[in-house]
Every structure is written in structure tokens, then in C-alpha cells.
Amino acid sequence: MLPLNLLDTSMLLSGIEVGTHYYWDIAGISLHGEVFIISWLVIFLILGASFLATSKLEQIPQGWQNFMESVLEFTTDIARNQLGESFYRPWVPFVSTLFLFIFGCNWAGALIPWKVISLPEGELAAPTNDINTTVALALLVSVTYFYAGIRKKGLGYFGRYLQPTPILLPINILEDFTKPLSLSFRLFGNTLADELTISVITLLVPLFIPLPIMGLGIFASSVQALIFSTLAAAYIAEAVE
Secondary structure (H helix, E strand, O other), X not given: OOOHHHHHHHHHHOOOOOOOOOEEEEOOXXXXXXXXXXXXXXXXXXXXXXXXXXXXXXXXOOHHHHHHHHHHHHHHHHHHHHHOOOXXXXXXXXXXXXXXXXXXXHHHHHHOOHHHOOOOXXXXXXXXXXXXXXXXXXXXXXXXXXXXXXXXXXXXXHHHHHOOOHHHHHHHXXXXXXXXXXXXXXXXXXXXXXXXXXXXXXXXXXXXXXXXXXXXXXXXXXXXXXXXXXXXXXXXXXXXX
């Protein structure tokens, strides 16, 4: 017989669901409904913030315009530091969008108490704790840096696989597979681990103790957005150098 307190703890922990989703069946295709809901919410928030910041532009920015210009300056620095002064400008929108979307998704999962909203199955959470979301973002980065390299160098871009020696051809090809793998699993693993840690601690010690862990999770989610967008810019820089 398990002690009563251990039994209660086991029952609480069993309430934490991993890998359970609320599916939408559209034309025979199953979609993760909770991922689409939160992703659309984040996209609408980004679009709304951008609209508010640009609806009434002032020569001396104030309020929301000043805040959004500070955000843009930050993401521009990411692109400039990786791509250099000569190449960074065309890629600022892509890097900025990546950063803001991942940042918004991570913070939406960390700050908003989604558990109060009941779904028939699964629960609302950060879209980045779903491997499908992070793989899609990583593949988008891969397609983008291939596009950047081919646009800059033409088919000569593929000559890099033979550099510095043709013996390294298999390793150079393998590198293009490991890049999206590392991008997707790093973001997915950190987001999922953070949400599981907070869920377990909240169930075991619901008052006060989870707060510093939640603060650390918010900081870590911000760092993950920075790492992902920085690596995306670095891969593009590698393709066009």
C-alpha cells in the first residue's frame, strides 16, 4: 500500500498530460487545434501592435511608437551583427518576424493561465512546445538560407559542399540536416521542459515557490527566441558570404 500523501501526489502528477492534443479534422486532415488558436492569437497581437505603432507616426516617437521602434532596433541589431552592414537590410523583416513570433508564443505559454479554459482534449499552451511548430520554423529557416545563397551565387552556391576538399562532401551535406534538427529540438525541448517543470511544482507546492521558477522560465523563453533568430541570421550570413 502506498502512503496516502504519496498516492495523492501520484494522482496529481497523472493529471499532467503530455502529447495530448485537441484535434480539428478538416478535409480528412487532423490539425492540432490548440496550436493554431494560440499561434493566431500571437499573430493578431503582433499585427495589432504594428498597426498601433504606425497608424499615427510622429517625427519624435512617443508611447507605443517609441516602444515598437526600440523592438525593431533590437531585431535589426541581430541581423546586422550576423550579416554585416552590406547584407543585413533585406533580412531584417524575416529575422524580426521570427523573433517576435517565437517570443510571443513562449510568453503566451508562460504568462497566460490557459488551464482555466477547458478543451474537450488536451489544453492550450505555447505553440512552441509542439514539435510540429518548431520543425516548421526550422525548415522555414533552412529554405530561406538556401534561397539566400542561390539568389546571391546562383547554382555556384552548391560548390560550397566541395570546400575545402571534396572529401568533406558527406559531412557538408549532413550539416544541412543537423541545422534544422538542432534548431527545432532546442526550442521544443526548452519550452516543453519549462512548462512541465512549472506544472509539477505548481501541483506539489501551489503557493509562492513556483513564482521564481516562472520568472526563470520567462527569462529562458526570451533567450530561446533570441538564440533562434540569431542562428537563423547566422545561417543566412553563411550562405551569402
